[in-house]
Amino acid sequence: MPIGTFARRSGLTAGALRFYADSGLLPPAEVDPVSGYRYYSADQLGRATLLRRLREIAMPLAAVEAVLGAEAEEASRLLDEHVADVVGNAAAARRKAAVVKSALGGVPGLPIAALKGPVLADAVEQVLTAATHEPGMPVLAGLRLEAGDDALTLTATDRYRLSTRTLVPVEPPGRTWAGTVDGDELRAAAAGVRRSAVVRLEAMPYGIRLRVTAREDLHCRLLSDAWPDHRLMMASLDEVTTRATVSKDLLLRALEDQPGERVALHVADDEVTVGPADDAHPGVPLPATVTGRPLRLWFELTTLYPAVSTAIGPDVMLDLRGDGRPVTVRSADRGDLTTLAMPVRAHPVA
Template identity: 65%
Template sequence: MPDDELMPIGAFARRTGLTASALRFYADSGLLRPAQVDPVSGYRYYGADQVTRAAALRRLREIGMPLTAVETALDAEPDDAARLIDEHVAKVCEDAAAVRRKAASLTSSLTSSLTETPGLPIAVVQGPVLADAIEQVLTATVREPDIPVLGALRVEATPEAVTLTATDRYRLATRTLVPAEAASATWAGTVDGDQLRAVTQEIRRSTLVRAEATPHALRLRTADREDRHCRLLPEEFPDHRLMLASLPEATTRVAVSKALLLRALEEHPGERITLRATRHGLHVLPAAEPASTGAALTATVTGQDLRISFELTTLYPAVSTAIGPDLLLDLRGPDQPGTIRSADRGDLTTLAMPTEPGRTPSARTDHAS
């Protein structure tokens, strides 16, 4: 290879995003040998035709693929390389799930050492129902280290009902459950959302779950499994009751098939979506093209004609987790939270904050906090 087609290791490192030390390591391991090594100085030189392999090597290592698998993937045909990547990702996900389960068990053990005092019985709920409710409501959470309650679940229990609530400031989801057995206590607490997610599968396999409150945790007890403790957060939960009480009356109500609306959202190509409700039905439009006809859905619309826009990541979870085949959208105008709930069962309700087309997500007003 002529010298003018070779790059010294420093230049090759800058071009490929790999450090010089990494290139030396990959050369010694046989994954990416230099095209030429000066026999006197030991300087390493690489060819332009090695850039593609080096970039692929870097990206495979960035997703944590082990060296032996990287070598196989680099030398494989495209279809085989894609399969190897998929297998690696599946294993990473399985390992992460196992870590979450072990972490939940460890956290439960550590927390239980602080909660030896008898717990206050607050509710007995059917396990599958409770697991579904936790997963549905937790879709309205977000991980923000500085505001941990935005990733948490607010639990409020009375003898008549157990209410679960979560909010990320742009969405608020709440679901009310009827206890299988009435408890005499009234209690409220904010529970770590990640720890609840980690125990939902165990809860789902239990006929009944007995919830007890301790000073530091919510204890979940089942007949044939180890008790689970989910940490209580000391931070104050947003005043969602005040927000709900201050909502104006809906000006537009839309009854629409959940399946039809979900399909329209899934086929929508953009980050933002506009709903146009008229007496003729519901149109799902690209937010950036207000004159577009979009997807026309059969719907029953009462009240005022309305055009309202949402972030797709805000609206889709609210629609997908709703219960039953039909939805009611209670809309209050383009700058007020919209309510998404089941047409036949209103015990799961989600509020979604609209956005103005053209605004970035960070520019939205925090109406739900």
């Protein structure tokens, strides 16, 4: 078929086909020796389409050539490698853009709080376990920072979990401020934050600046979407009806041994029993200190397990509020990290 027809069928322009022919990636099936016209065969369409798709994801010519000549497994590996490079470059570009935007107009940063670097880094990593990337709700990938007169509160939620931790600054903030910071960028900055004895947070027009000891400042973007009104939800929580204190390690081990995606938690008689949601097998009884009425709840394993695993200390305290109500998971002796975990319906669908 002539080059124009092949171009329409492959989605490549005639100019692109000439370029790929000259580069050796897609030579024509035949070239008229007199006119120089190029002709392509139908069995070249697959290679042409793949070539177009690889270029659409900004793959360099050398990498395209390697993919076209590779077996499926190696080609897949090369694709993953390219995508990882693209994502890494995009993240670096976002961080550099945040630095540039922070400098626009020469506006000085508004001091938010000064905190111990290792403490802030730990809090960021712990709380961000409750964040998520959800299409249409980018704010759920963020970390909410709220500075009060004498504390800084970090909060993240995926709507099924909500983790929050309150930190006491080394210096009083002296003002109130709130903003939602890009969670991925803050997580990436945590390594530099951890190595600094003191980190000073400053609010900029489009992000926050983290001033670290003897190193270049770190910058993270602010997310513009509205943050869920978690304080209203916290204020409307029911009274605790049942409280259980149990070994964190034993509880995690019992959760890890569950075969399904859902797990049942039965709290009664100085025990917390962890079992399958369908009651097909006996649960694992764990010794616990229990007060209040017996209660049985069901959870998605991906909701309950992270809530327990991030608790600080050897024992976790579970505050239960009744069927279908959020459960508070926190350390039995250190309560500054708190996670709310939402159970699923009392009678799970088979």
